Amino acid sequence: xxxxxxxxxxxxxxxxSLAAAEQGLAACKAGTxxxxxxxxxxxxxxxxxxxxxxxxxxxxxxxxxxxxTLLSDVRENLVPITPTLIDLLxxxxxxxxxxxxxxxxxxxxxxxxxxxAEMEASMANAGGGHAAPPAPVAAAPEPAxxxxxxxxxxxxxxxxxxxxxNLLNDLAGAPPAxxxxxxxxxxxxxxxxxxxxxxxxxxxxxxxxxxxxxxxxCTNCDFGAVPSLDDLDTHQGYLGWTFTVPSDVxxxxxxxxxxxxxxxxxxxxxxxxxxxxxQIDTPMAAPPPPAPAPLAPVAETPAPIVAAxxxxxxxxxxxxxxxAPVAAAxxxxxxxxxxxGQSIRIDLVKLDRLIDTVGELVIAQAMLAQRLQNExxxxxxxxxxxxxxxxxxxESAMSIRAQPIGSVFSRVPRILRELAxxxxxxxxxxxxxETTELDKTVIxxxxxxxxxxxxxxxxHGIEKPExxxxxxxxxxxxxxxxAEHRSxxxxxxxxxxxxxxxxxxxxxxAVEKGIISPDAQLSKEEIDNLIFAAGFSTAATITxxxxxxxxxxxxxxxxKDLGGRITIETEEGKGTTFILTLPxxxxxxxxxxxxxxxxxxxxxxxxxxxxxRPEPKDVQGLxxxxxxxxxxxxxxxxxxxxxxxxxxxxxxxxxxxxxxxVDTESAGQAALLVDNIWDQRQFVIKSLDTHYRSVDGVAxxxxxxxxxxxxxxxVDTLVASAVAPGYGLEAA
Amino acid sequence: xxxIQLPPRCDRAAAEALLPEFQAALGAGALSIDASxxxxxxxxxxxxxxxxxxxxDGAHINPSPALIEAARLTGLEAALFDGxxx
Numbered sequence: 011x012x013x014x015x016x017x018x019x020x021x022x023x024x025x026x027s028l029a030a031a032e033q034g035l036a037a038c039k040a041g042t043x044x045x046x047x048x049x050x051x052x053x054x055x056x057x058x059x060x061x062x063x064x065x066x067x068x069x070x071x072x073x074x075x076x077x078x079t080l081l082s083d084v085r086e087n088l089v090p091i092t093p094t095l096i097d098l099l100x101x102x103x104x105x106x107x108x109x110x111x112x113x114x115x116x117x118x119x120x121x122x123x124x125x126x127a128e129m130e131a132s133m134a135n136a137g138g139g140h141a142a143p144p145a146p147v148a149a150a151p152e153p154a155x156x157x158x159x160x161x162x163x164x165x166x167x168x169x170x171x172x173x174x175x176n177l178l179n180d181l182a183g184a185p186p187a188x189x190x191x192x193x194x195x196x197x198x199x200x201x202x203x204x205x206x207x208x209x210x211x212x213x214x215x216x217x218x219x220x221x222x223x224x225x226x227x228c229t230n231c232d233f234g235a236v237p238s239l240d241d242l243d244t245h246q247g248y249l250g251w252t253f254t255v256p257s258d259v260x261x262x263x264x265x266x267x268x269x270x271x272x273x274x275x276x277x278x279x280x281x282x283x284x285x286x287x288x289q290i291d292t293p294m295a296a297p298p299p300p301a302p303a304p305l306a307p308v309a310e311t312p313a314p315i316v317a318a319x320x321x322x323x324x325x326x327x328x329x330x331x332x333x334a335p336v337a338a339a340x341x342x343x344x345x346x347x348x349x350x351g352q353s354i355r356i357d358l359v360k361l362d363r364l365i366d367t368v369g370e371l372v373i374a375q376a377m378l379a380q381r382l383q384n385e386x387x388x389x390x391x392x393x394x395x396x397x398x399x400x401x402x403x404x405e406s407a408m409s410i411r412a413q414p415i416g417s418v419f420s421r422v423p424r425i426l427r428e429l430a431x432x433x434x435x436x437x438x439x440x441x442x443x444e445t446t447e448l449d450k451t452v453i454x455x456x457x458x459x460x461x462x463x464x465x466x467x468x469x470h471g472i473e474k475p476e477x478x479x480x481x482x483x484x485x486x487x488x489x490x491x492x493a494e495h496r497s498x499x500x501x502x503x504x505x506x507x508x509x510x511x512x513x514x515x516x517x518x519x520a521v522e523k524g525i526i527s528p529d530a531q532l533s534k535e536e537i538d539n540l541i542f543a544a545g546f547s548t549a550a551t552i553t554x555x556x557x558x559x560x561x562x563x564x565x566x567x568x569x570k571d572l573g574g575r576i577t578i579e580t581e582e583g584k585g586t587t588f589i590l591t592l593p594x595x596x597x598x599x600x601x602x603x604x605x606x607x608x609x610x611x612x613x614x615x616x617x618x619x620x621x622x623r624p625e626p627k628d629v630q631g632l633x634x635x636x637x638x639x640x641x642x643x644x645x646x647x648x649x650x651x652x653x654x655x656x657x658x659x660x661x662x663x664x665x666x667x668x669x670x671x672v673d674t675e676s677a678g679q680a681a682l683l684v685d686n687i688w689d690q691r692q693f694v695i696k697s698l699d700t701h702y703r704s705v706d707g708v709a710x711x712x713x714x715x716x717x718x719x720x721x722x723x724x725v726d727t728l729v730a731s732a733v734a735p736g737y738g739l740e741a742a
Numbered sequence: 743x744x745x746i747q748l749p750p751r752c753d754r755a756a757a758e759a760l761l762p763e764f765q766a767a768l769g770a771g772a773l774s775i776d777a778s779x780x781x782x783x784x785x786x787x788x789x790x791x792x793x794x795x796x797x798x799d800g801a802h803i804n805p806s807p808a809l810i811e812a813a814r815l816t817g818l819e820a821a822l823f824d825g826x827x828x
Contacts, residue, residue, distance in 0.1 A: 231817035
């Protein structure tokens, strides 16, 4: 692996660390200020610092050092957690993100002197000390901890802890420690802190402190293993403790404390349990002997894969080899081995190749089915099996690419902070369904439209604090983001509790901009949709946040490019909701295969409302050559697909063909005239751009079961170009 | 008698930085460790102090309240202090 590749991994991990820290701080802000949360933030910043040093990003390292020191003080309760502090930490995190970006793109580091001074001031005010020696820089990838500690089989299990304690004290040459408490007074836990517990900024004493907070007290410290100064290695853990825990504290409460460190800090519970054995890490430690460990089940939910270029295998902790010290008498279970995080990083190119091959498999399967059908071999059991297996493989392959949408949502708090400082509008964020998964490509391309929508919601939707107070709303606005799966699509809602869309103002503005004529008769939805028109902006003054009129039409085209749709629900005075409907994946879609003259085309099912064979009376002429279809009293334009794509021999009379009623973004509903509908099935989308060039009215191509290529219609552009541009074609 | 001053933050990094100093001071009689400024103490520093106490002629530690508290937490009072503070 080249240094560049390792550096690539570092930046991917930076993103993960930043996201984790952001999440932790958000939790702090929401009121969860426990040790775990603070620790998560600390770990995130700490790991960035380690890598920054290893790769020689001096500015990044220097900045993270101050940041980490402050977090460390917070962790140790030297600096109290106040709203001001959380605000400072959030701002510090934003600058850290900028630092990481600068390091990755080779740009100049952001201005951080003021913030560093502020962080140092907050430490000084709280009386927190500053480390004299700078923390050593950790080597980029930490070696995998050699999990599990040695067997303690050789210890006599019948030895009571009382005797053992004395034995250990004799060995240590120390005066006997406080006598172990009476049995009725509580129960005992034996703790050993290995080297791993002190790595990555870990501190076993913090765990002991938590134990102490539960009312436990140390009855013995096994320090017999601490060597003389000549042999001391500051990276090793030599100490072991016995704590007496009050009887009203549950075993789980204690296990919870140490769960997080796992094998780095093994514990044994029970009066007759023995101290976990000492384990000295050596760099050349022999691998643990193979054990008949059961095969680890593959995690059912795929771990989110955020792979950059290089492929590496994440350290997978070996299965515990030695039995944990068995608590003999009271039958309490030995410490459960923590399940190792089973995930690997995969090169994205490899993954794309897999998806591609699966696509080919789907096509091949369809071709085989077609061939067998031609040979009059139909519905064989084997074919059905193959079909269901193919679908399973395809779904698994797609799920590998799936990522929780939380990775996009996690950027929102920062956007809101920036908006709060530039607009003075403080907005509460509520997020629902952040674990909803969708394809990585969709996620990547979702960021930009989402950012626009959020800026728009805060800038135009949510009123100024004084205006909100005047109409009896709380001065802080609320922005709600939610994501959910609905019938094979994903629904993302961005709601604000602001003023809603002022339709009269929108209408007037659209007239002023020449987008519509003053006498146009528009429905409410059509007026709402005007805000997506190019060059439309109602902001009284152009702000640097939004208001240049480039936002919303870009949003709509971005969403359309993703095969999605955007709709608006608004109520004046109550707020606005933008609803994005997106496909789960861009690689495979459902569609209707239609015949138009000599062409076979695919109409994506997402656009299809219904299909019908019209009676002659249902279709009426309009003007010279336009036809309208009467669908239950509503007239929608008929678009002849044959004429649009130039197919030879296509049906021209709607009553002789089939009409497919489709929903479009820009031109409302329309009826596509085709010769007949052939089939409805899943198809693999092949991009025309990469193989040929982009063609208006065509979204891509696919290979049919008989091996022929069929073009996938881009229903939106096809209908928009066929019906006259403008609104109001739909008439009641 | 040589006195080694401990920094306010006695984490692993501090222990690592001070270990050579401790080692260099060996053989010159008992060490004197001034820990009166120590505010945060980690396991690595405790181990270093225990090791110093058990090496050669031992060491006398002038503890800060934080160090005394950490020693009490970890059951190392007897091992670290001469009895006057424990």
